[in-house]
Amino acid sequence: MTLGVDSTLYYTTSGSFTKRTQYNGTAGGNYYTTTSSGGKLLGWGTTSGLGYAEVQTWVGPEFTPQGSGSKTAYISFYGRRYGAMLGSGTSQYKIVGAVKDLTTGAIIGEVELDSATLTGSQTVRNYEGSFPTKSVLAVLEGGHRYHAFIRLSASSDSNANMAANFGFDKTYYYNGSTPGVFLDRVFVDFK
Numbered sequence: 001m002t003l004g005v006d007s008t009l010y011y012t013t014s015g016s017f018t019k020r021t022q023y024n025g026t027a028g029g030n031y032y033t034t035t036s037s038g039g040k041l042l043g044w045g046t047t048s049g050l051g052y053a054e055v056q057t058w059v060g061p062e063f064t065p066q067g068s069g070s071k072t073a074y075i076s077f078y079g080r081r082y083g084a085m086l087g088s089g090t091s092q093y094k095i096v097g098a099v100k101d102l103t104t105g106a107i108i109g110e111v112e113l114d115s116a117t118l119t120g121s122q123t124v125r126n127y128e129g130s131f132p133t134k135s136v137l138a139v140l141e142g143g144h145r146y147h148a149f150i151r152l153s154a155s156s157d158s159n160a161n162m163a164a165n166f167g168f169d170k171t172y173y174y175n176g177s178t179p180g181v182f183l184d185r186v187f188v189d190f191k
Helices: none
Strands: 008-011 014-030 039-060 071-101 105-130 133-142 146-159 163-169 180-190
Touching: 014 146, 014 163, 105 133, 133 180, 146 180
Parallel strands: none
Antiparallel strands: 008 180, 014 039, 039 146, 039 163, 039 180, 071 105, 071 133, 071 146, 071 163, 071 180, 146 163
């Protein structure tokens, strides 16, 4: 990538997955990178009785603008999500797009792409289709290494005689053919 020249990034190079559970909570997930067709996030959690389950997973491309000086850019995230939530407790998810300067270690921009909270529902609610395309406005420095990524944060929380579940994975409740959160591309639009 050349500093000041617009670029579309279809590849993903790095990601991560973490989970946290308490009492009667279980969780799992993963992330997948590709060289040409975006990235994929999977995450699920379930609780029964007193319990808590949480996942965070992210994926995206790393890039280094070649050139000197700095330029302002809109960094846009294009993607889709296919998952479900259920529970007499509380389940929630949030998908954000963010840009991190790996040279300095600082997050230089973040935007919420999609979110939902479900409380006290005994009916499975599906979340399907593209999430809104939104942008982070950031100043990019020539020679710095950047990571533009999407992050799925999801959790379920329940008390005695309750249950709560979320699934952006085939494992729990989502019965569609393409579960997960997908990053199709990132567009860097210099101003």
